[in-house]
Amino acid sequence: MSVLHEYAAELTRATLPLTAADERASEARYDEVIAPEGTLRAAWKTLAAAAVTLTSAEVGRLDEEIAQALADDGVTYTHPGDGARPWKLDPLPLVFDAESWTTLEVGLVQRAELLNAIMTDIYGEQKLLSEGIIPAAVVTAHPGFVRAIARPSVPQAHPLLMSATDLGRDEDGEWRVLADRVQAPSGLGYAMENRLVISRLLPDLYQEADLHRMDPYFAILRDALLQCAASDDTDPRVVVLSPGTHSETAYDQAFIANTLGFPLVQGNDLIVSDGCVWIKPARWPNTEPVDRVDVILRRVDSQWCDPLELRGDSQLGVTGLVEAVRRGTVQVVNGLGSGVLENPALLPFMAAACERLLGEQLRLPATPAWWCGEATGLAEVLYRLRNDPEGVIVRTLDGDLAGDGVPVEALISKIETHPYRYVGLARLPLSQAPSWGRSGAAEAQPLVLRGFTVRYGSSYRTLAGGMATARDDDGAPLTKDVWVLKADPDDPDQGLALTMPRTLIPSIPALAPRALEDMYWAGRYAERAEDMLRLVLAAQADLERKRAPRSGTESVLLGVIHSLSGTRFAEPNEELRSLLVDARRPGSAAHALSRMRSSLEGVRDQLSGDVWRVFGAADRAMAVARTTAHSPQIAESAGRMLTGVLSLHGVTANMIRDSGWHMIEAGRYIERSMQLCALLTATTSAHPVRATDRGILDGVLLAAESLVTHRRRYRGYGRTRSVFELLLKDLDNPRSLAFALEHLHTHLAALHESTGSTRPERLRFELADMLDAADAATLAQEVDGYRPALAELLEQMSQGLRQLSEAVGDVHFAAGPPSMEMSSLSLIEEIGRA
Template structure:
């Protein structure tokens, strides 16, 4: 045991920082951490390595990601959770809770005052310049009245251990605080993979907090409706915390929408659903203030809803947190918080905060400039992620430039004292290492004040000596434990009464943006599957050609190569006079597989599918994430190959096609029709039908000699997964007549074009009508035209060969007409159910920058 302990804690005791969460100043383990330390020792370094790998695997399987801007590793970086949790005892946490409740109440009163009477200005508590110089103060929000007793409904405090050993407030988060979903996922993952850590430790669970969160949303509606319509507004899948938006949507059971899913009509907010408009009562927003309304705020925003502020003024919708609450994140408020607290509550601040000096005051500015190197300097407005100046690391020229800027614009700067975060144990390289940490916890408004999450989100510095703690800098995370001396009951009960809520229960209620992404997910995966199957067939024929030097074999390969270009529309491709392309076909095929910039390529189809997929991540099951992750890994591994061979590419498609089919099957069993599965099916059938038509046109129009035609027909049936069915159905030599009868006309064969079009018609007829008229929709009229065309097909006419061109022109004309009709059907679906009105513009250009 001593050997294991020494191995696990090697170098930890001798590398203590100024304040360590695990160790006392005498280098002994603190009482709060003793049981956990014993559990870690019992598990041992080797098993901890395995546990960490299992956590990493689980997070990847569940699709837990954090988007790091401009990350060379890609947009969706896997979430990094360390196996060792962070511990705070309940006795200490009680004081922290009271401090956060007090701070949330103070900021709530500040928010009301700044957009109301502004007594804080009138009584000299806050200088007006400290507020008006910050872009977070939104003048269009002035004097808006709210029904809710507390305007600040959700508050998050960034905490760190200060030099006195107490928890200090580092930052206030009030616009759209992130982290709740990640904190919950951290708890689920840690408890599932490493239950041994909990032995003899009583950990408080956040179930009551999330029950309070759900009640907050249900009770926030301005109207007295029994079933308020609640939505979660997201900027979209490229936002850094989009996983959390989708996670909370799935966890709480409320629709995830983007700005173009909503519209304001007659002073009310409406959700654009497949059926039409449905009034929205509550919006939980994850979009920043200034982007919420392009009419009154940023006119270039595509993330918000034009006219939203007017609906708020009329009290027809509740937004949590209210637009304009970002002003509370202004660090210029920190130096005045003590006086604000005394003014509103006649109390002292319970939680200490970083000593700060606003440079807009003469005495404070002079104090800062006299010893600038000792401070950390920030602009009060960091809406554009402006640089933070750690002055101790600046050279003389940089210090002089900063001084000059402070003197020119003193009201724009705040200086803060340097504090060193405490360290906590992180499992790295088979042992524990001290790493700097900060944590974020959350407050939710309730009838009596604020509920505080027992724990929260812990962020850990990437390196041992790293000063910064940030997810954008690649930091890791920890589960945050509040430990008790008494056993906990109902540890993870997250079932709440949703009888007063109104989640989407009918396909009519599916948000149009969700429906559109489902439609295009179907189209892209259909395109990817048809492309993969066809390329695999061609690669197989290339392998066969190595052992067969017949003339027809060479001619059929040339036809197949050219058909790749026609089917995928990756022109010029093999439709070229360049002999080098035909002499080295593997190079062109490799580009069609891997080049994401080539429109129509397999990689481009998968990239487009991935975009739609991430936009719908709240709908996908865990099994779907596993299959999708497998597809992505195979693509990445293939890109790393230096030597591309026919066999390697064929093996790649064998694996990919299996996973694509598995994903399609999982989609059908994981998503309800009322959630929009119907749109996915329609998109899938449309795309497969359209690509099959192009395949038929590429391979069946030209009249070849008997031997060559046989090989082309065999290749076509093979790519269509219909060769065995043909042999079973037609006990005869391959003939064009029988092939056309099977893959185009057969009403009972699921891969035939006729069968697919009739199924497509059934699904389109299930789409809701946007009005109550009995007349056919344009979508129905277009698919009826397709079916009418199919029903009039005459096999003999399609077989006729034009003497002048040696082509089956009738067949080409029919297929061309069907292609156009399918295209019109797709456009009519988009026009009817997905397209939105043009963005409204401000009459006056408003510059919100200071």
């Protein structure tokens, strides 16, 4: 039997009488797929041929493939106070026919216009407040109300470019607004990712459905942002301002920036100078900024956007941004202060505000809500709490749950003490839809739908689609793709006819110093992970030979490993396994991969989606290695991890040759040089190595990925001198020190701040000259088991490379003093020191 047949049968089967405690759980819910008589609803009938035949086995397999696809794409959601969690997508989409969606679309457009009008009024003439349509305390007591821009002179004719609205159905199947998301409406990137995955893994069902594709919507969003520019520049600069990689929706922010082609920046990447916003240059303030920002699509809450005029303890914003907004030199999307519209206390007054500002009846009513600052609202909420506490949700003005884990009487006491701070909302019996559950079957789950709108031209346009949330497991929501079917297959996607894009001048935007630093360290950690994995494979190969006594090669390679990562386990296999799976162990491959991922997440907008498959492959290999210390499995996992890391070379090879790519390669070659010095230093150990020279040199060549090259070039004759010539001085060997320094010259010279005589360039020349003057025969000479010339050269090279790395940071990453809290105390201290 198919999944939908089983689901329909479960819904319509006879049930035993319920106890009183079960009555609320049994409330009649509107089902999005199955009508009361047990038939498919209109939207699903058109998909019946493909959808009805899906069996439990097929959907279960599809669920696993979706999880792997999302992991390969690096899709995560960071739950507050916790780490990043895998994004969850249900295999079964939420489907609307054209007729039912049109009604919802009209309501969403009207709501966006209303929210824009309310914000314009609140920060302008304030007719709603002066006429008592909205009580003043509802607005002024909300933390999202920004007084610094509450004046008619601030030029924001349309402060809301984007909006999102959370919706749920009541018991009659009518849509009601649960919340408005306008501060920094998130989810559009997740919605697009959901669509990409479902279309890839359910091609038959996707192709059979004549549904609206989402791509045109992103095209008009890009154009709408460009049109927001306050200047007449033909090539306006738009950036996406992010709180950083630890934000709950960091992936969503990066996806939007990447898809729209706009830089993803953080507060420290921007400065305000001469009343305008600029990309911060390296060595600011000693360097003049050249890249002016015209539009900021912000994902930072308003109160954190400017430590000078808003929250003084913020390190997420841009000092002076409010003044730039007042001058009209930059457009912030959505406008500063829009967070006040997310106030749940506004919900009871939206209908009256709609009639006053738009002269229309409100098409999308909210769930019944009562503001406790009014006597009637307070009485209603208290009555419901005392008689049916499960039927009412109490929130504070900023939207937080007030009654979570609080006894009813204690909650009532808090409300009575400060009633204006609280809002009561009726709990709706949300509509339900089949979602794939842990039981291996489709289970009915309540739904919340998030719809999106954007102002394009003179009106708002609603995304024909969106994102639905079915449940919340372990801090990460289970989401659904939302399909809106076309009334006619020939209808244009999103109802948008093809238009010619605006003429733009091709350019390669400059990267902020923070982004360059992230890319530099991504290159270093990628090389570090690769070199450690090669060492693990070389040491494991020697262990597998099972020589007795233990070979000198094994001792040398383990010595190199221990010098790079310390010693954790006496047993070699446990030690090697730890290097693969312990991300908390500095120097391990797992640690390097974790740091590389963190660095790349900060510049996700610059990268192809293929980058994240590197981590998906590595994560699966590490998961297998964690379960066993068996030698063959360690080598197998290390090999798979190495394959994933090596694939990163292919991805970066396809990047545009901008400063970011050059910085990745510079970091890679500096790290490769340092790792090679550490590897060769092992051959200068204090004990005689002549008896095991051949084995040691083969192990070194294997770890340096040069064994095959040496055999071909020197016909397998492993003399010490030939090894050092190949690894140190051979300009044709990509793994040699000379090759790394030569290419490092190219990458450093291509960076914007390089002049040919900067300190990093001078240090590189010194290292190249030092290496060129060294003689391979002299380096290979032994004195009582030592190679003093080699040891001296490697020590000098290692020290020089460390200095070179620091110099790269000083020239290309340094961007002024660190940000400080702009509190009154710190200002007084600064004045006192002056």
